[in-house]
Amino acid sequence: LINKEFAAARTILDEMELHEDSWPFLLPVDTKQFPTYKKVIKKPMDLSTIRSKLEGGSYKTKDDFSVDVRLIFDNCETFNEDESPVGRAGHNMRAYFDSQWADLN
Ligand SMILES: Cc1ncccc1N[C@H]1CCCS(=O)(=O)C1
Numbered sequence: 572l573i574n575k576e577f578a579a580a581r582t583i584l585d586e587m588e589l590h591e592d593s594w595p596f597l598l599p600v601d602t603k604q605f606p607t608y609k610k611v612i613k614k615p616m617d618l619s620t621i622r623s624k625l626e627g628g629s630y631k632t633k634d635d636f637s638v639d640v641r642l643i644f645d646n647c648e649t650f651n652e653d654e655s656p657v658g659r660a661g662h663n664m665r666a667y668f669d670s671q672w673a674d675l676n
Pocket residue numbers: 594595596600601604605647650651657
């Protein structure tokens with residue numbers, strides 16, 4: 572991840588964490604509260620995990636970062652009804668990310 576890309580990815584992550592609809596995605600889904608989640612969702616992802624990976628240098632390119640962000644919203648669609656609070660939040664957050672991401676490319 573080159574320096575400018577890193578700064579741009581960090582800014583988008585900052586903004587997503589501040590979004591009012593980010594609450595379902597801030598931390599890993601609690602599999603004690605949702606026991607079927609581990610079975611159904613093969614690759615869990617959340618904003619705190621992305622933050623650790625970004626700050627820890629795990630992303631080689633900005634697109635590697637975007638793959639993990641989109642995984643959050645794909646997992647959300649797999650597990651949640653569109654017309655549920657979490658499902659709706661996922662659609663809103665994906666639209667928000669896509670628009671921020673488009674400005675960068
Ligand atoms: C993103 C997601 N997918 C499936 C189930 C749950 C969640 N998120 C939870 C996060 C903690 C608060 S909550 O328990 O209401 C919702």
